[in-house]
Amino acid sequence: MEVSRDMQIQAPKVPHLVILPIPFQGHINPMLQLATLLHSKGFSITIIHTDYNSPNPSNYPNFNFEPLPVGLSDGQVRTKDLVTILCILNDSCQAPFHDRLSRLLLDGPVTCIITDELFYFTKAVADQLKLPRILLGTSSATFATTMASLKLLRQNGLLSITDGQPNTLIPEIPPLRIKDIPDIGMIDPDSFEQLGADVLNAMRSALGYVMNTFDGLESTALAKIRQDIHPMPLFAVGPLYKFSPGSSNSLLTQDYSCMAWLDKQAQQTVIYVSFGSSASFDKRDVVEIAWGLANSNQPFLWVVRPGSIHGHDWVELPKGFEEKTREKGHIVKWAPQQEVLAHPSVGGFWTHNGWNSTLESICEGVPMLCCPYLLDQNVHARYVSHVWRVGMQLENGFDRSEIEWAVRKLMVEIEGKEMRECVGALKENAMRCMAKGGSSYESLESLIHLIMSL
Numbered sequence: 200m201e202v203s204r205d206m207q208i209q210a211p212k213v214p215h216l217v218i219l220p221i222p223f224q225g226h227i228n229p230m231l232q233l234a235t236l237l238h239s240k241g242f243s244i245t246i247i248h249t250d251y252n253s254p255n256p257s258n259y260p261n262f263n264f265e266p267l268p269v270g271l272s273d274g275q276v277r278t279k280d281l282v283t284i285l286c287i288l289n290d291s292c293q294a295p296f297h298d299r300l301s302r303l304l305l306d307g308p309v310t311c312i313i314t315d316e317l318f319y320f321t322k323a324v325a326d327q328l329k330l331p332r333i334l335l336g337t338s339s340a341t342f343a344t345t346m347a348s349l350k351l352l353r354q355n356g357l358l359s360i361t362d363g364q365p366n367t368l369i370p371e372i373p374p375l376r377i378k379d380i381p382d383i384g385m386i387d388p389d390s391f392e393q394l395g396a397d398v399l400n401a402m403r404s405a406l407g408y409v410m411n412t413f414d415g416l417e418s419t420a421l422a423k424i425r426q427d428i429h430p431m432p433l434f435a436v437g438p439l440y441k442f443s444p445g446s447s448n449s450l451l452t453q454d455y456s457c458m459a460w461l462d463k464q465a466q467q468t469v470i471y472v473s474f475g476s477s478a479s480f481d482k483r484d485v486v487e488i489a490w491g492l493a494n495s496n497q498p499f500l501w502v503v504r505p506g507s508i509h510g511h512d513w514v515e516l517p518k519g520f521e522e523k524t525r526e527k528g529h530i531v532k533w534a535p536q537q538e539v540l541a542h543p544s545v546g547g548f549w550t551h552n553g554w555n556s557t558l559e560s561i562c563e564g565v566p567m568l569c570c571p572y573l574l575d576q577n578v579h580a581r582y583v584s585h586v587w588r589v590g591m592q593l594e595n596g597f598d599r600s601e602i603e604w605a606v607r608k609l610m611v612e613i614e615g616k617e618m619r620e621c622v623g624a625l626k627e628n629a630m631r632c633m634a635k636g637g638s639s640y641e642s643l644e645s646l647i648h649l650i651m652s653l
């Protein structure tokens with residue numbers, strides 16, 4: 200079906216945004232937070248989503264939901280690497296997305312498409328239907344500049360890392376070390392490079408680039424993106440979750456029992472432990488995490504997500520662990536993380552440093568113990584510990600005595616206190632950026648202005 204913007208006879212009464220998230224928790228969250236925010240500013244919202252990991256429409260009674268059949272299963276996702284899955288998604292979404300959008304255009308005008316930057320296929324569809332497109336980047340500005348610098352260094356033959364040790368600093372992109380390079384150890388570096396090229400190519404014709412960050416945290420990286428990387432208008436409107444409180448985008452059921460448990464703990468004593476929606480571990484790692492937490496003797500709230508151990512649906516905790524930690528610990532399968540981090544009893548976050556988790560921790564003033572799993576998380580962990588100085592990194596995998604030592608350092612020792620002060624200052628920066636006249640507030644106004652002008 201060929202329907203173009205030329206067929207849109209009337210301008211829409213209420214500007215209508217079509218929003219397409221990547222179907223993973225860390226991407227769905229910021230996209231639906233942005234949608235909620237724009238809806239509160241008077242825009243009409245249609246979410247086009249894959250039938251894999253669909254958001255729950257009943258949480259958004261004011262949005263219109265349109266599913267895309269892509270035939271992806273949990274099993275497929277588990278057996279493939281992230282880059283392959285993203286390529287499969289881009290291939291399988293293009294035709295149904297074109298079809299859905301064409302049908303929507305028959306019912307009325309669409310003002311603009313807002314998609315995840317990794318959905319590069321949307322360029323072709325938007326061009327065919329003559330619709331403007333705005334992109335959302337769900338990672339940090341620092342990650343975007345790191346990738347751009349790496350590309351340039353490699354092109355010019357200036358990145359010679361083959362003979363270095365993992366801990367060797369890369370002088371051109373301090374404070375990153377060889378082991379922090381996001382694409383190091385990739386199963387297929389060529390397909391990762393191709394994905395990057397496809398994403399960059401598709402960015403060229405976009406009208407604007409929205410980022411879930413704020414100037415008071417990433418001003419240097421944001422300036423570099425504006426000057427050297429993407430000439431299009433850039434809107435740093437984060438932290439998005441703070442602008443849309445109460446919106447629930449969770450794919451898993453959040454267990455609120457932990458909030459009552461937190462109420463019973465003393466202020467800033469609990470370490471919250473969660474490694475996001477996709478990191479997975481060996482059985483041995485879980486045993487070390489468990490005993491490290493138990494031996495630290497600090498209260499802990501631990502998210503043990505089903506499927507987070509290679510090859511197992513559920514996680515067997517070691518014998519004796521539950522008896523030893525009954526008084527001190529609480530375990531859930533999935534938590535209301537933003538509320539947990541905002542709870543006064545929480546004094547530390549042991550995280551994999553996905554961008555949402557990192558941002559949520561900073562904006563709630565909680566210092567971090569960092570354990571990155573892949574890609575951008577390595578960069579975030581290094582910035583958390585060596586640039587923003589709001590956390591420390593566990594460097595040598597999972598070892599119970601190192602975990603015990605690190606948890607105590609973060610929670611009760613002077614180093615943790617200093618990190619808590621630094622993160623408190625960044626939390627205030629975030630609030631200043633969000634307030635009227637602040638950079639995120641103003642960026643949001645400019646974004647709305649841009650969309651209204653279409």
Ligand code: UDX
Nearest residue numbers: 225228337338475476477502533534536553554555556
């Ligand atoms: C992924 C990548 O890891 C991340 O680096 C990238 O920037 C986005 O995609 P994910 O691994 O899921 O995301 O981590 P993260 O970005 O931290 O997102 C997890 C989200 O799930 C957070 O918003 C967090 O609040 C939420 N969450 C996590 C819960 O609601 N409950 C939990 O128990 C754990």
